[in-house]
Amino acid sequence: MIEILHNKYDYNAFECMISICIYEGRQQADFDPAIANSSQNLEEVPMSENSAPTVAIVYHSGYGHTEVLAQSVLKGAKDAGVNAHLVKADDENKDWDLLEKADAIIFGSPTYMGSVSAQFKTFMDESSKVWMNQGWKDKIAAGFTISASQSGDKLNTLVQMSVFAAQHGMVWVGLGEMPGNNSSEGSAEDINRIGSYIGMMAQANADQGADVTPPTADHKTAEILGARVANSTRRWAA
């Protein structure tokens, strides 16, 4: 496996290596992001920063939990070798130009009352001006959400985002991970511990701040989403 890793041109082998780590035991400890996302390996890939695809992560966060997740998605994407940027959905001066030029847009919102937050929905409605001309058509799209309950109706939030992406003519990419924490040998340390396919789900205890929760497993899963979108976009844009 080490030999595979050192084959710096083989992205498929690189992704395969991550998958093998995850499937063997499904424990977070088995997934070594220091190796899997090593920018040292990726820096050797013959690709200039400017020619790499661009991924934008548009998110809203009321109390910081979605924001720290967005940072993990950003890390995963950057470590996978693309240009990546955070955009606050509720920023009145947000960079619509960046979104227009991006090859992929990842949507992030907390689940509030079983759906995206009002601020994120405002962003969705604002984007109708882009929708008129299908300005985001054929860009890659993906989504992540967080809530206090294990379910908390997070699925509805991700479905909302995927329908939104479809209206824009975007190409939706799911998480691409088998569910964790669903067997006698599983644990809350597992990657994809909430067991979502359509996008990335995280859970944050309602009585703790974003410096404590969501737990590390969710941050690692968020990194995987960022890397998956980065690698999918690279293939799509080729």
Ligand SMILES: Cc1cc2nc3c(=O)[nH]c(=O)nc-3n(C[C@H](O)[C@H](O)[C@H](O)COP(=O)(O)O)c2cc1C
């Ligand atoms: C207005 C509001 C509505 C919420 N609705 C839900 C919900 O439907 N399901 C759930 O599990 N948690 C719900 N929560 C908890 C949040 O999803 C959770 O605290 C999340 O981590 C907040 O993310 P943020 O810090 O990025 O705003 C709600 C919180 C607020 C403030």
